[in-house]
Amino acid sequence: MKFFLIVFLLFISRAGSQEILKVGMELSYPPFEMICQDGEPCGVSVALAKKLGEYLNRPVQIENISFVGLIPALKSGKIDLILSSLTVNKEREKAIDFSIPYAKTGLSLLINAKSTVENIEDANVKGKVLVVKSATTGELYALKNLNQATIRVLDKESLCVLEVIQGKADAFIYDQLSVYTNWQKNPMTLRANLKPFYEESWAIGIKKGNEALLNKVNQFIKDFTSDGGFDRLADSYLREQKAAFQKLKIPFIF
Missing domain, CATH: 3.40.190.10 (Periplasmic binding protein-like II)
Incomplete structure (x- = not known):
């Protein structure tokens, strides 16, 4: 026992x-x-x-x-x-x-196919609309550095992508891999600039x-x-x- x-x-x-x-x-x-x-x-x-x-x-x-x-x-x-x-x-x-x-990544741009935006400098002008996901470094970067463009903050990645697809926003600021993935899913309506304009680490x-x-x-x-x-x-x-x-x-x- x-x-x-x-x-x-x-x-x-x-x-x-x-x-x-x-x-x-x-x-x-x-x-x-x-x-x-x-x-x-x-x-x-x-x-x-x-x-x-x-x-x-x-x-x-x-x-x-x-x-x-x-x-x-x-x-x-x-x-x-x-x-x-x-x-x-x-x-x-x-x-x-x-x-x-x-991991090392960076912020890049998912762009509406018809927008004149090519890079982050083009995006930061009056009349341009950018979307960012809440609580991300994309939001922090945009609110701190992009004072000319209109910044819209949404709570879901899918909503941000949809805004760009529908032409309601010129571009979505997000990490490179997500930008690439969403571009591949919507090649007729979206473009991508995958070169990071701001590098970051996970x-x-x-x-x-x-x-x-x-x-x-x-x-x-x-x-x-x-x-x-x-x-x-x-x-x-x-x-x-x-x-x-x-x-x-x-x-x-x-």
């Missing part, structure tokens, strides 16, 4: 040591964060989160949270970290800590003061990079985009 009790207690102790890693992301940003046909989270960020969980020996639980709610959820302790194509910027650094960057967001988790996450990123992990993710999820960027001689994000 005593033997079985010891085994049971060891089992409970081991199970308890595998604390769930709660990862926050907005599952509406394919191919990085999305819900697949089986109803389960999938995409580049989901795969990366699972690899991180394996590295930390912690089961992963994905929490689908609106992008504007991710930082409040992290600060309140609802989630352990944010892994949602999150751009590092000074405003966010005041609220949370960031890991070392794992990193994992962690609650301030959680140095232990931050150090482990940083080491994971270093090890995963040196082991070719990000190259494998790109080959699995972003093969077409990677080839297109290489053809355009634009550096890829990984």
Whole structure:
């Protein structure tokens, strides 16, 4: 009897040591964060989160949270970290800590086919209308730097794209990969300038003061990079985009 009790207690102790890693992301940003046909989270960020969980020996639980709610959820302790194509910027650094960057991207333009806009300088003139998604660096950049154009802030990527397709806006300011994807879906009505006019990095967001988790996450990123992990993710999820960027001689994000 005593033997079985010891085994049971060891089992409970081991199970308890595998604390769930709660990862926050907005599952509406394919191919990085999305819900697949089986109803389960999938995409580049989901795969990366699972690899991180394996590295930390912690089961992963994905929490689908609106992008504007991710930082409040992290600060309140609802989630352990944010892994949602999150751009590092000074405003966010005041609220949370960031890991070392794992991807480099940049802001570019998705343009209505009939618009005279060719680049960001053309866009920042009176009479031009630009759309941005709320709580993104595109919004922050536009409100800070584009004081001549009219800026419309919408809460969904799809709505921003639709505004440009319908000619209600000249261009949508967003990251390169999303601009490329939306351009490919609508080649008759949209154009793209994929050369970034503002470069930025993605990193994992962690609650301030959680140095232990931050150090482990940083080491994971270093090890995963040196082991070719990000190259494998790109080959699995972003093969077409990677080839297109290489053809355009634009550096890829990984």
